[in-house]
Amino acid sequence: MFDRHEAQKGQRSQLAKHLGCQTGLVSQVINGERHFSLEQMVEIANFYQLGPSERDFLMLMAQSEKAGSESLRSYYQEQLEKLRLGRQRVIAEPGKQISQADFGLYHSKWYNHALHVLIELIPKPDIMKLSDILKVSEAKVNEALHFLVSIGALTETDGHYKSVEINNSAERGSPWVDGIHQDFRLEAIKSLDHRSVGDSHYSRFFVAGPKKNALIQEELAELMKRMNELIASPDEQENERELHGLCFDCFSYNSQD
Numbered sequence: 001m002f003d004r005h006e007a008q009k010g011q012r013s014q015l016a017k018h019l020g021c022q023t024g025l026v027s028q029v030i031n032g033e034r035h036f037s038l039e040q041m042v043e044i045a046n047f048y049q050l051g052p053s054e055r056d057f058l059m060l061m062a063q064s065e066k067a068g069s070e071s072l073r074s075y076y077q078e079q080l081e082k083l084r085l086g087r088q089r090v091i092a093e094p095g096k097q098i099s100q101a102d103f104g105l106y107h108s109k110w111y112n113h114a115l116h117v118l119i120e121l122i123p124k125p126d127i128m129k130l131s132d133i134l135k136v137s138e139a140k141v142n143e144a145l146h147f148l149v150s151i152g153a154l155t156e157t158d159g160h161y162k163s164v165e166i167n168n169s170a171e172r173g174s175p176w177v178d179g180i181h182q183d184f185r186l187e188a189i190k191s192l193d194h195r196s197v198g199d200s201h202y203s204r205f206f207v208a209g210p211k212k213n214a215l216i217q218e219e220l221a222e223l224m225k226r227m228n229e230l231i232a233s234p235d236e237q238e239n240e241r242e243l244h245g246l247c248f249d250c251f252s253y254n255s256q257d
Contacts, residue, residue: 018047035065057083057218061211080214098166102151106166110183111136115144116153118243119161133243135190184247191245213252220250 012030016023019040028034036044041062045055060083064076098106106112111134118133119125125145131138145161148154155162191199208216227246 015044015047019043036062038062038066053083054218057214061214065211077210098151098153105147106151106153107180109140109144110180110187111140112144112148114243115141116148116163116166119148119154119163121241121243123162124160181247184245185249187245188247216250220248224248 012026013023016026019026019036021040025034029036038059041059042055045058050058057080060076060080064073064080067073067076114134115130118130122130125141127138127141130141134141145154145156149156149161151166153164153166155164188201192201195201231246
């Protein structure tokens, strides 16, 4: 049987050996009684084979903990926040550039984006079927199809449509980003009325200090990166593909009015 406690002890021993220190020191640091030196933190990054951004994050956290003044600690926290926000920003794959006006119209209706993706499964669209899947009127489906063709997001030949990759990612600070997030969350709420076995919904409140919150945000950033890579990977061998929605949220109540 897997013994988590023994596995943790084994990893501590391996880390201690890598650092050239006693296992007791590693345990003391984990228990919050001591801190690793900056030199040891670099070796820890090597031990866990962290990437450049993960190593930077770890080193900034270490320097923040060792800061001798509140002003210096705040400085390091600002740097951590910048690094975290940079990792959260989803970099769009190169694609067809569309005008700012078309970009705004594209995101003004959530089903424009959904239909742009969904057409991959139904290249010769059945308007009634698309209307049923998206839960919007047939008139709106027709309107969206014409709009997507007009901006070059879809091509149409003899009634067959093909999706064209466009640069449609709205970064933090974009005037459309809040509306996009709101639309996705509304669709997530509506999905609860007809949830299936394959759906996932997870919600909870928790209390955390700046250090733990930074770690949680870093984990979410890494998860978003992995999800985007997984979504972009081909899966043509799957016979029963369908449209899915995905949302991430982690927010502070202290920052709310």
